[in-house]
Amino acid sequence: xxxxxxxxxxxxxxxxxxxxxxxxxxxxxxxxxxxxxxxxxxxxxxxxxxxxxxxxxxxxxxxxxxxxxxxxxxxxxxxxxxxxxxxxxxxxxxxxxxxxxxxxxxxxxxxxxxxxxxxxxxxxxxxxxxxxxxxxxxxxxxxxxxxxxxxxxxxxxxxxxxxxxxxxxxxxxxxxxxxxxxxxxxxxxxxxxxxxxxxxxxxxxxxxxxxxxxxxxxxxxxxxxxxxxxxxxxxxxxxxxxxxxxxxxxxxxxxxxxxxxxxxxxxxxxxxxxxxxxxxxxxxxxxxxxxxxxxxxxxxxxxxxxxxxxxxxxxxxxxxxxxxxxxxxxxxxxxxxxxxxxxxxxxxxxxxxxxxxx
Amino acid sequence: xxxxxxxxxxxxxxxxxxxxxxxxxxxxxxxxxxxxxxxxxxxxxxxxxxxxxxxxxxxxxxxxxxxxxxxxxxxxxxxxxxxxxxxxxxxxxxxxxxxxxxxxxxxxxxxxxxxxxxxxxxxxxxxxxxxxxxxxxxxxxxxxxxxxxxxxxxxxxx
Numbered sequence: 001x002x003x004x005x006x007x008x009x010x011x012x013x014x015x016x017x018x019x020x021x022x023x024x025x026x027x028x029x030x031x032x033x034x035x036x037x038x039x040x041x042x043x044x045x046x047x048x049x050x051x052x053x054x055x056x057x058x059x060x061x062x063x064x065x066x067x068x069x070x071x072x073x074x075x076x077x078x079x080x081x082x083x084x085x086x087x088x089x090x091x092x093x094x095x096x097x098x099x100x101x102x103x104x105x106x107x108x109x110x111x112x113x114x115x116x117x118x119x120x121x122x123x124x125x126x127x128x129x130x131x132x133x134x135x136x137x138x139x140x141x142x143x144x145x146x147x148x149x150x151x152x153x154x155x156x157x158x159x160x161x162x163x164x165x166x167x168x169x170x171x172x173x174x175x176x177x178x179x180x181x182x183x184x185x186x187x188x189x190x191x192x193x194x195x196x197x198x199x200x201x202x203x204x205x206x207x208x209x210x211x212x213x214x215x216x217x218x219x220x221x222x223x224x225x226x227x228x229x230x231x232x233x234x235x236x237x238x239x240x241x242x243x244x245x246x247x248x249x250x251x252x253x254x255x256x257x258x259x260x261x262x263x264x265x266x267x268x269x270x271x272x273x274x275x276x277x278x279x280x281x282x283x284x285x286x287x288x289x290x291x292x293x294x295x296x297x298x299x300x301x302x303x304x305x306x307x308x309x310x311x312x313x314x315x316x317x318x319x320x321x322x323x324x325x326x327x328x329x330x331x332x333x334x335x336x337x338x339x340x341x342x343x344x345x346x347x348x349x350x351x352x353x354x355x356x357x358x
Numbered sequence: 359x360x361x362x363x364x365x366x367x368x369x370x371x372x373x374x375x376x377x378x379x380x381x382x383x384x385x386x387x388x389x390x391x392x393x394x395x396x397x398x399x400x401x402x403x404x405x406x407x408x409x410x411x412x413x414x415x416x417x418x419x420x421x422x423x424x425x426x427x428x429x430x431x432x433x434x435x436x437x438x439x440x441x442x443x444x445x446x447x448x449x450x451x452x453x454x455x456x457x458x459x460x461x462x463x464x465x466x467x468x469x470x471x472x473x474x475x476x477x478x479x480x481x482x483x484x485x486x487x488x489x490x491x492x493x494x495x496x497x498x499x500x501x502x503x504x505x506x507x508x509x510x511x512x513x514x515x516x
Contacts, residue, residue: 054386057385057386057389057392058382058383058385058386059385060385060391060392060393060394061392061393061394062392062394062396316379316382316383316386317379319382320375320378320379320381320382321375321378336368340368
């Protein structure tokens with residue numbers, strides 16, 4: 001049967017039969033790197049187009065519909081335009097940090113890609129602290145944002161970056177606690193174990209109301225962490241022009257833009273892995289007939305379907321809710337999300353100890 | 359008491375957010391709600407809303423008669439000096455002098471389509487037309503004379 005797992009295994013076997021193991025390792029790293037970069041490029045194009053279409057339909061508009069069939073080539077044209085623009089560095093900027101910042105942001109986004117399981121047996125690095133690694137690395141992106149804001153030598157950029165820092169530091173907490181509540185249920189930080197534990201049903205359904213609550217809190221927290229509306233204070237077009245990337249143009253701006261969308265993809269992939277079973281098909285208890293039918297759908301399709309559904313939900317948020325003020329944003333986290341998620345974690349621990357989950 | 363308010367706050371917030379999402383979700387799934395007009399493509403069948411305002415026109419009937427008495431109410435109502443009315447004195451059959459409209463000058467380039475002149479007009483002599491393709495090669499073409507040459511006031515309009 002043709003699956004991504006079989007393809008990767010046959011490539012691995014073929015390389016091993018031809019070359020020395022060290023060469024094989026190097027070549028495979030190169031292939032993975034190329035795959036990751038091309039995934040980034042494709043994701044950027046697809047997600048930007050999706051965002052524009054979704055926003056258009058939600059605002060009773062048509063959206064891009066001139067370039068290519070139904071406007072599908074619009075983002076390709078936009079990217080070409082950005083690639084040909086001059087990457088201007090302002091005179092008063094700290095040139096080294098200014099040029100480094102977009103790469104820091106994009107490299108952090110690439111690092112989080114490592115433990116994400118795209119399909120059955122398709123994972124770049126199955127490390128045993130996968131979830132911890134994700135939450136540790138994802139908080140690094142704020143360094144890139146602060147770097148961009150500081151180096152731009154622009155008050156709007158700095159304000160946007162400081163807001164972004166406050167926001168990410170606060171929302172990491174409730175995102176982390178939501179992740180822990182699933183770790184409590186599975187008893188493992190490894191992504192493959194978490195997915196395997198959802199063989200007979202997703203945690204969202206198996207964990208009763210606490211799982212649902214922690215899922216909602218996780219989605220809210222990651223929306224804030226990726227600086228998306230209604231938490232897009234770091235950019236806040238109406239007050240800060242474009243926040244931390246005000247001074248960026250050309251390809252460096254495109255990198256920030258790309259990192260934003262790739263981050264959305266990654267956090268949605270993680271939410272899908274933790275709560276919706278990753279690549280695991282929808283299995284309901286002991287309905288063997290139903291479960292077998294679901295198994296015929298390839299695991300990569302399951303993963304992509306769940307992830308894109310969550311991305312759609314986050315876009316839905318963006319085009320429905322008004323932006324929060326900075327004090328409202330911090331109120332929401334410290335007075336509502338954090339206490340609720342702490343109580344929720346206690347409930348979840350009780351459920352896990354007593355074995356009340358299905 | 360505090361806890362009750364806290365919980366009701368959370369539920370109220372969730373309910374109102376879901377209400378908003380229901381509306382946008384409805385728009386997302388119902389394409390017939392889309393109001394975009396694909397303008398240059400649908401020039402023939404384009405339908406503008408009834409209250410769309412494009413420019414001020416003066417109504418003339420088939421006998422080339424209008425209802426403007428030259429009272430300058432529209433000129434006074436206009437916030438940015440778009441309208442200039444030049445009046446003359448006609449002789450009535452009884453030999454009395456009567457004020458009448460000579461030229462109704464309308465500066466389209468200054469007009470903001472605010473509709474105040476139409477509301478001010480006591481005889482409904484002017485109205486808003488829906489034509490919006492106003493581009494011309496010279497600015498002076500935008501200064502228009504609204505009463506047609508040779509037109510006169512309709513009988514019985516005071």
